[in-house]
Amino acid sequence: MPNNEPQGFKEISDKEFKIISDYIEKNIGIKISPSKKVMIQSRLFHRLKKLNFTDYKQYIDYVFNSENSDDELVMMINAITTNKTDFFRETDHFRFLEQVVLPEFVSRHKNNVKIWSAGCSSGEEPYTISMVMEEFCSKNPGKITGYKITGTDISTKVLDKACHAVYSLESVAHLDLGLKKKYFMKNTEKKLVMVKENIRSHVNFKRLNFMDGDFSMSEVYDVIFCRNVLIYFNKETQENVIRKFLRYLTPDGYLFLGHSETILSMNLPLKSCAPAVYKRVLKAD
Ligand SMILES: C[S@@+](CC[C@H](N)C(=O)[O-])C[C@H]1O[C@@H](n2cnc3c(N)ncnc32)[C@H](O)[C@@H]1O
Structure with missing residues:
Protein backbone atom coordinates (compact mmCIF):
# COMPACT_ATOMS: atom_id res chain seq x y z
CA MET A 1 0.00 0.00 0.00
CA THR A 81 -2.86 5.91 -18.02
CA THR A 82 0.69 7.29 -17.88
CA ASN A 83 0.62 10.85 -19.17
CA LYS A 84 4.21 12.05 -18.90
CA THR A 85 5.00 14.68 -21.50
CA ASP A 86 6.93 17.95 -22.00
CA PHE A 87 7.18 20.94 -24.26
CA PHE A 88 9.76 20.17 -26.99
CA ARG A 89 10.17 16.57 -25.75
CA GLU A 90 12.63 14.63 -27.97
CA THR A 91 13.50 17.94 -29.51
CA ASP A 92 15.32 16.62 -32.62
CA HIS A 93 11.87 15.72 -33.99
CA PHE A 94 10.82 19.35 -33.98
CA ARG A 95 14.07 20.35 -35.70
CA PHE A 96 13.36 17.70 -38.35
CA LEU A 97 9.83 19.04 -38.80
CA GLU A 98 11.09 22.60 -39.25
CA GLN A 99 14.23 21.89 -41.29
CA VAL A 100 13.21 18.93 -43.46
CA VAL A 101 9.46 18.27 -43.52
CA LEU A 102 8.12 21.82 -43.88
CA PRO A 103 10.66 22.91 -46.56
CA GLU A 104 9.73 19.74 -48.49
CA PHE A 105 6.02 20.60 -48.23
CA VAL A 106 6.77 24.11 -49.48
CA SER A 107 8.72 22.71 -52.45
CA ARG A 108 5.68 20.51 -53.22
CA HIS A 109 3.45 23.63 -53.06
CA LYS A 110 1.59 22.25 -50.10
CA ASN A 111 0.63 25.44 -48.35
CA ASN A 112 -2.00 24.10 -46.00
CA VAL A 113 -0.70 21.63 -43.44
CA LYS A 114 -2.67 19.29 -41.17
CA ILE A 115 -0.96 17.58 -38.25
CA TRP A 116 -2.32 15.01 -35.78
CA SER A 117 -0.81 14.63 -32.31
CA ALA A 118 -2.16 11.20 -31.35
CA GLY A 119 -1.84 10.43 -27.64
CA CYS A 120 -1.26 14.14 -26.99
CA SER A 121 -1.59 13.96 -23.20
CA SER A 122 -2.01 17.41 -21.61
CA GLY A 123 -1.27 19.35 -24.79
CA GLU A 124 2.45 20.15 -24.58
CA GLU A 125 3.14 18.20 -27.81
CA PRO A 126 0.47 19.81 -30.05
CA TYR A 127 1.28 23.28 -28.68
CA THR A 128 4.98 22.67 -29.36
CA ILE A 129 4.07 21.75 -32.96
CA SER A 130 2.02 24.94 -33.23
CA MET A 131 5.03 26.99 -32.03
CA VAL A 132 7.26 25.29 -34.60
CA MET A 133 4.72 26.07 -37.33
CA GLU A 134 4.53 29.69 -36.19
CA GLU A 135 8.33 30.01 -36.19
CA PHE A 136 8.54 28.50 -39.69
CA CYS A 137 5.80 30.78 -41.01
CA SER A 138 7.45 33.90 -39.63
CA LYS A 139 10.82 32.94 -41.17
CA ASN A 140 9.22 31.94 -44.50
CA PRO A 141 6.44 34.45 -45.07
CA GLY A 142 3.67 33.41 -47.45
CA LYS A 143 4.94 29.84 -47.90
CA ILE A 144 2.46 28.14 -45.59
CA THR A 145 -0.87 29.88 -45.54
CA GLY A 146 -2.73 27.71 -43.04
CA TYR A 147 -2.17 24.94 -40.56
CA LYS A 148 -4.28 22.95 -38.18
CA ILE A 149 -3.31 20.58 -35.38
CA THR A 150 -5.60 17.95 -33.87
CA GLY A 151 -4.71 16.52 -30.47
CA THR A 152 -6.37 13.28 -29.34
CA ASP A 153 -6.08 11.21 -26.19
CA ILE A 154 -8.15 8.67 -24.30
CA SER A 155 -7.85 10.44 -20.95
CA THR A 156 -10.47 13.13 -20.33
CA LYS A 157 -8.36 14.44 -17.44
CA VAL A 158 -5.38 15.36 -19.63
CA LEU A 159 -7.62 16.64 -22.44
CA ASP A 160 -9.23 18.99 -19.97
CA LYS A 161 -5.81 20.35 -19.00
CA ALA A 162 -4.85 20.61 -22.69
CA CYS A 163 -7.94 22.69 -23.47
CA HIS A 164 -7.18 25.08 -20.61
CA ALA A 165 -3.56 25.44 -21.82
CA VAL A 166 -2.32 26.49 -18.38
CA TYR A 167 0.99 25.02 -17.15
CA SER A 168 3.41 25.48 -14.29
CA LEU A 169 6.31 27.92 -14.66
CA GLU A 170 8.55 24.92 -14.03
CA SER A 171 7.28 23.12 -17.14
CA VAL A 172 8.62 25.89 -19.40
CA ALA A 173 11.83 26.57 -17.45
CA HIS A 174 13.96 24.74 -20.05
CA LEU A 175 12.63 26.76 -22.99
CA ASP A 176 14.46 29.55 -24.73
CA LEU A 177 13.51 32.98 -23.29
CA GLY A 178 12.54 34.31 -26.72
CA LEU A 179 10.05 31.45 -27.24
CA LYS A 180 8.58 31.93 -23.79
CA LYS A 181 8.05 35.66 -24.35
CA LYS A 182 6.47 35.12 -27.75
CA TYR A 183 4.18 32.21 -26.96
CA PHE A 184 3.28 32.25 -23.24
CA MET A 185 1.57 34.66 -20.87
CA LYS A 186 3.03 34.58 -17.39
CA ASN A 187 1.29 34.82 -14.03
CA THR A 188 4.24 35.19 -11.66
CA GLU A 189 2.13 35.26 -8.53
CA LYS A 190 0.49 31.93 -9.30
CA LYS A 191 3.67 30.50 -10.88
CA LEU A 192 1.71 29.62 -14.02
CA VAL A 193 1.91 30.27 -17.74
CA MET A 194 -0.82 30.16 -20.37
CA VAL A 195 -0.22 29.37 -24.03
CA LYS A 196 -1.08 32.44 -26.11
CA GLU A 197 -4.13 32.55 -28.34
CA ASN A 198 -2.11 32.71 -31.60
CA ILE A 199 -0.75 29.22 -30.75
CA ARG A 200 -3.95 27.82 -29.27
CA SER A 201 -6.19 28.91 -32.11
CA HIS A 202 -4.62 26.34 -34.47
CA VAL A 203 -5.10 23.42 -32.08
CA ASN A 204 -8.26 21.45 -31.27
CA PHE A 205 -8.71 18.40 -29.05
CA LYS A 206 -10.90 15.34 -29.00
CA ARG A 207 -11.15 12.03 -27.16
CA LEU A 208 -10.10 8.98 -29.13
CA ASN A 209 -9.25 5.42 -28.12
CA PHE A 210 -6.72 3.74 -30.45
CA MET A 211 -8.57 0.47 -29.89
CA ASP A 212 -11.74 1.91 -31.50
CA GLY A 213 -12.73 0.40 -34.87
CA ASP A 214 -11.35 2.60 -37.61
CA PHE A 215 -11.03 5.82 -35.54
CA SER A 216 -13.66 7.68 -37.66
CA MET A 217 -11.44 10.74 -38.03
CA SER A 218 -12.92 13.17 -40.51
CA GLU A 219 -9.64 14.30 -42.12
CA VAL A 220 -6.36 12.98 -43.48
CA TYR A 221 -3.11 14.38 -42.13
CA ASP A 222 0.24 15.36 -43.63
CA VAL A 223 2.05 14.48 -40.41
CA ILE A 224 1.09 12.20 -37.54
CA PHE A 225 2.92 12.28 -34.21
CA CYS A 226 2.26 9.21 -32.07
CA ARG A 227 5.10 9.27 -29.58
CA ASN A 228 5.56 7.34 -26.36
CA VAL A 229 2.17 5.66 -26.56
CA LEU A 230 2.72 2.43 -28.50
CA ILE A 231 5.44 1.39 -26.08
CA TYR A 232 2.66 0.37 -23.67
CA PHE A 233 1.04 -1.98 -26.25
CA ASN A 234 2.04 -5.45 -27.41
CA LYS A 235 3.62 -5.85 -30.89
CA GLU A 236 0.43 -7.00 -32.59
CA THR A 237 -1.61 -4.10 -31.22
CA GLN A 238 1.17 -1.65 -32.16
CA GLU A 239 1.08 -2.87 -35.77
CA ASN A 240 -2.74 -2.73 -35.93
CA VAL A 241 -2.76 0.82 -34.61
CA ILE A 242 -0.07 1.98 -37.06
CA ARG A 243 -2.01 0.40 -39.95
CA LYS A 244 -5.03 2.44 -38.88
CA PHE A 245 -2.89 5.62 -38.77
CA LEU A 246 -1.78 4.93 -42.33
CA ARG A 247 -5.39 5.28 -43.53
CA TYR A 248 -5.29 8.85 -42.26
CA LEU A 249 -1.80 9.76 -43.53
CA THR A 250 -1.41 11.41 -46.94
CA PRO A 251 0.88 9.69 -49.48
CA ASP A 252 4.39 11.07 -48.73
CA GLY A 253 3.17 12.05 -45.26
CA TYR A 254 5.35 11.61 -42.16
CA LEU A 255 4.86 9.49 -39.05
CA PHE A 256 6.81 10.35 -35.88
CA LEU A 257 7.07 7.69 -33.17
CA GLY A 258 8.80 7.89 -29.77
CA HIS A 259 12.55 7.20 -29.70
CA SER A 260 12.07 3.89 -27.93
CA GLU A 261 9.44 2.71 -30.42
CA THR A 262 10.22 0.93 -33.67
CA ILE A 263 8.41 -0.55 -36.65
CA LEU A 264 11.29 -2.93 -37.34
CA SER A 265 9.94 -6.38 -38.24
CA MET A 266 6.55 -4.95 -39.28
CA ASN A 267 5.95 -5.05 -43.00
CA LEU A 268 4.54 -1.56 -43.37
CA PRO A 269 4.61 0.90 -46.28
CA LEU A 270 6.90 3.28 -44.41
CA LYS A 271 10.53 4.17 -44.95
CA SER A 272 12.83 5.38 -42.22
CA CYS A 273 14.06 8.99 -42.61
CA ALA A 274 15.57 9.83 -39.20
CA PRO A 275 15.49 8.24 -35.75
CA ALA A 276 11.83 7.28 -35.14
CA VAL A 277 10.64 9.27 -38.18
CA TYR A 278 9.02 7.47 -41.12
CA LYS A 279 7.65 8.54 -44.48
CA ARG A 280 4.70 6.83 -46.11
CA VAL A 281 5.53 5.08 -49.39
CA LEU A 282 3.16 3.28 -51.72
CA LYS A 283 4.33 -0.25 -50.90
CA ALA A 284 6.48 -1.88 -48.21
CA ASP A 285 10.01 -2.79 -49.46
C1 LIG B 1 3.29 9.06 -22.14
S1 LIG B 1 2.01 10.00 -22.86
C2 LIG B 1 2.82 10.63 -24.32
C3 LIG B 1 2.45 12.07 -24.62
C4 LIG B 1 3.16 12.69 -25.82
N1 LIG B 1 2.82 12.01 -27.05
C5 LIG B 1 4.64 12.73 -25.61
O1 LIG B 1 5.37 11.95 -26.24
O2 LIG B 1 5.10 13.54 -24.81
C6 LIG B 1 0.97 8.71 -23.55
C7 LIG B 1 -0.47 9.14 -23.77
O3 LIG B 1 -1.15 8.12 -24.53
C8 LIG B 1 -2.49 8.03 -24.07
N2 LIG B 1 -3.04 6.71 -24.41
C9 LIG B 1 -2.76 5.52 -23.85
N3 LIG B 1 -3.52 4.54 -24.38
C10 LIG B 1 -4.30 5.14 -25.32
C11 LIG B 1 -5.31 4.65 -26.20
N4 LIG B 1 -5.68 3.36 -26.25
N5 LIG B 1 -5.90 5.54 -27.03
C12 LIG B 1 -5.55 6.85 -27.00
N6 LIG B 1 -4.62 7.36 -26.17
C13 LIG B 1 -4.01 6.52 -25.33
C14 LIG B 1 -2.38 8.26 -22.56
O4 LIG B 1 -3.59 8.71 -21.99
C15 LIG B 1 -1.24 9.30 -22.47
O5 LIG B 1 -1.73 10.61 -22.32
Missing part, protein backbone atom coordinates in the same frame (compact mmCIF):
# COMPACT_ATOMS: atom_id res chain seq x y z
CA PRO A 2 1.23 3.56 -0.62
CA ASN A 3 2.42 5.21 2.59
CA ASN A 4 -0.47 7.65 2.79
CA GLU A 5 -3.14 4.94 2.70
CA PRO A 6 -5.04 4.80 5.96
CA GLN A 7 -5.44 1.63 7.98
CA GLY A 8 -8.35 -0.57 7.00
CA PHE A 9 -7.72 -0.65 3.24
CA LYS A 10 -7.32 -4.14 1.84
CA GLU A 11 -4.54 -4.68 -0.68
CA ILE A 12 -5.53 -5.58 -4.22
CA SER A 13 -5.48 -9.38 -4.70
CA ASP A 14 -3.88 -11.10 -7.70
CA LYS A 15 -7.36 -11.99 -8.98
CA GLU A 16 -8.62 -8.39 -8.69
CA PHE A 17 -5.47 -7.07 -10.36
CA LYS A 18 -6.00 -9.55 -13.22
CA ILE A 19 -9.62 -8.46 -13.77
CA ILE A 20 -8.51 -4.83 -14.10
CA SER A 21 -5.37 -5.46 -16.17
CA ASP A 22 -7.24 -7.81 -18.55
CA TYR A 23 -9.93 -5.18 -19.07
CA ILE A 24 -7.34 -2.45 -19.74
CA GLU A 25 -5.36 -4.56 -22.21
CA LYS A 26 -8.45 -5.67 -24.13
CA ASN A 27 -10.12 -2.26 -24.28
CA ILE A 28 -7.28 0.27 -24.14
CA GLY A 29 -4.37 -1.77 -25.47
CA ILE A 30 -2.09 -1.07 -22.51
CA LYS A 31 -0.31 -4.20 -21.31
CA ILE A 32 0.19 -4.19 -17.55
CA SER A 33 2.59 -6.83 -16.25
CA PRO A 34 2.05 -8.37 -12.77
CA SER A 35 5.13 -6.45 -11.57
CA LYS A 36 2.99 -3.27 -11.88
CA LYS A 37 0.43 -4.47 -9.34
CA VAL A 38 1.48 -1.99 -6.64
CA MET A 39 1.54 0.86 -9.15
CA ILE A 40 -2.04 0.08 -10.28
CA GLN A 41 -3.19 -0.22 -6.67
CA SER A 42 -1.70 3.14 -5.87
CA ARG A 43 -3.17 4.82 -8.97
CA LEU A 44 -6.67 3.49 -8.17
CA PHE A 45 -6.45 4.20 -4.46
CA HIS A 46 -7.77 7.76 -4.91
CA ARG A 47 -10.86 6.42 -6.68
CA LEU A 48 -11.56 4.03 -3.80
CA LYS A 49 -11.10 6.82 -1.29
CA LYS A 50 -13.40 9.12 -3.22
CA LEU A 51 -16.09 6.41 -3.38
CA ASN A 52 -15.65 5.43 0.29
CA PHE A 53 -14.62 1.88 -0.55
CA THR A 54 -12.10 -0.01 1.52
CA ASP A 55 -11.31 -2.85 -0.84
CA TYR A 56 -10.82 -3.41 -4.54
CA LYS A 57 -13.60 -5.99 -4.79
CA GLN A 58 -16.17 -3.28 -3.98
CA TYR A 59 -14.53 -1.08 -6.60
CA ILE A 60 -14.57 -3.82 -9.24
CA ASP A 61 -18.30 -4.45 -8.63
CA TYR A 62 -18.93 -0.73 -8.96
CA VAL A 63 -16.86 -0.16 -12.08
CA PHE A 64 -17.93 -3.26 -14.01
CA ASN A 65 -21.35 -4.19 -12.70
CA SER A 66 -23.24 -1.09 -11.66
CA GLU A 67 -25.28 1.55 -13.42
CA ASN A 68 -22.35 3.94 -12.81
CA SER A 69 -20.04 1.81 -14.95
CA ASP A 70 -19.70 4.16 -17.92
CA ASP A 71 -18.63 7.18 -15.88
CA GLU A 72 -16.37 5.21 -13.56
CA LEU A 73 -14.63 3.46 -16.49
CA VAL A 74 -13.61 6.90 -17.75
CA MET A 75 -12.25 7.77 -14.29
CA MET A 76 -10.45 4.43 -14.02
CA ILE A 77 -8.77 4.97 -17.40
CA ASN A 78 -7.81 8.52 -16.37
CA ALA A 79 -6.21 7.09 -13.23
CA ILE A 80 -4.35 4.25 -14.93
